[in-house]
Amino acid sequence: MYAGLEFYHRPPKAGDILDFDMEGVWKEMEKLVNDNLVKDIGVCNFTLKKLNKLLSFAKIKPSVCQMEMHPDWRNDKMLEACKKNGIHVTAYSPLGSQEGGRDLIHDPVVERVARKLNKSPGQVLVRWAIQRGTSAIPKSSNSERIKENIKVFGWEIPEEDFQALCSIQQQKRVLNGEILFVNKTDGPYMSMADIWDHEE
Template sequence: MAQSQQLKKDESVEEAYFTLRSGHRIPALGLGTWKAETNVVRDAVYNAIVECGYRHIDCAHIYGNEKEVGEGLQMAFDAGIKREDIFVTSKLWIKSCVPEKVRPALDTTLSDLGLKYVDLYLIHWPICLSEDASSPPKKGQVLPFDTVGVWREMEKLVEQKLVRDIGVSNFTVKKLEHLLANSTIKPSVNQVEMHPSWRNDNVLNYCKKENIHVTAYSPLGSSSTDLFHAEEVIQTSEKVGKTPGEIMIRWLIQRGVSTIPKSSNKERIKENMRVFDFKIPDEDMQKLSSVPTQKRTNPGGELIVTSEEEKESILREFWEGEL
C-alpha cells in the first residue's frame, strides 16, 4: 500500500511558491472568488489570509465583488499583513478587450480593490464582445479580438508599475504561439481549467516548454465530473490518508501548477491549505492522471456561441482542437 511522503519544513515552505519568468513568486495555492457572494467574500478573504495563511487572492471585474474583496484585503492589512506579502490576481473582461479600454478597466479594478497595483493581470478570455452584448451573444456582438493591440496595452501597465506580471487565461497553444511571436513582455501565466477529468496536457506541456506558469481553475472539477467519487481519487485518498479535495489540489501542485479553489466556507478554506506536508507517490500520481473521462466543463459557450445550430462548430473553432 502506497503511503504519502512527508515533507521537511523547509521543503514545505519552498513548495508553497512557484517562480515566474519575471522572477516574482506566485503562491501555489490561492483563494478563488468566482461566484462568491458579496456579503460573505469580504470575510472569506480576511479569514483566508489572516487565519489560514493564504497569500494569493484571485479575483476579476466580472465576478462583481472586487469592492468586497478589497475590503477583506484592507482588513488583513489593518491586522498587520504586509501588502507586499499578498499576491493579487485580477482579469480584463471581454467587453474591455480593445486597446483603448485596457487601462480604464485596470483603473476600475484598482479603485475597487483599494490597491496601487496588482501582482498579476490576465486577459480573461481571448474574446471581445460589444458593450451591449447579451449572454449568450447575438451575431454582430462578437467582435474581432486584437490580441497584439490589447497585449501592447497590457505591457504598458507593467512599464507604468501598475501591474507586476501580465498573463492570459483560456488560451490554446496556437493562441499562445501567436502571442509569443508578437510580444515584448512574454506572458507569465496562463490560467486554465484543469483537474483529473481535464488534464489539459497539451497546454501544460507547451507552457512548461515556453516558461509560462500554469494556474488551474476548477481544480476539483464540477458536479458533472463528480471527481469526489472517482475511483482513482478515492483509492489515492484512502492510501495517502488525505481527503479527496486535498488529493486533487496536491496532484496539481506536483504537476507544477498553482491553483485557486473557490470557497467561502472557513473549514473548507482551511482544508484546502493542508496540502504542503505530504507528497503523492509517483504510482498514485499516474493513477490520478489516468481518469478515463476527459471533458472540459467550462467551454465558454455562453460567451461566444451565437447560434445553437452552430454551437459545436463555433466551440471547435475557438478551442482549436483542445475541446
C-alpha cells in the first residue's frame, strides 16, 4: 500500500511502501457497503493473482477494476477475467498517456483509422476502449480536447479497423509503477516484475 503522494517523483525510501493487507482492507471496504455509506467498491492496478486472491475471500465482489488499457497495453487477460466475474473495467490512460515516450496518438494505425472515419486519433482511442466493453477516462487540460474526447457515441469503429488496433505487437505498460514503488534493497517490491506479480 502506498503511504503518500509526496513521494511521486523519487524512488521510495525504506518504509514508504507498506505491505498490502488485502483482506483487512477489503473487509473495511465491505463495511462501507453494509453501512450504506457507499454503493460500490472496487480495485485498481490488479493482477490475475491479486484478483483471484480477492475473489477467494470477498463477500462483496469488486464492482469495478480500473487499470491501464490502450492498444499498446491491451491487458487482454485481465479484461477477460473481469468480464468472467462480472466486474466492470475502467481503462485509465486510454490515450496511451504521454509519460512513457511513446506517442500513441500519432501511431500510424491510429492515424489511419482516424482519417478513414473522419474522427480524431483521441476519439478513435476512446471509442476503441468503449467497444472493448470498458469505460474510459481520458484526461485533457485543453477544453477543446475535452469536448472532442466525449464525442464517441453514435458511431463505431468497423471490425477490421478495430482488429487492426488490437494487433499492435509491442505490448508494454506506460505506467509501470517502477519509480513509485520499487526499492531494490528494502521491499516489498524489489523490482517492477514484483509489482505485477511476474505476470507480464
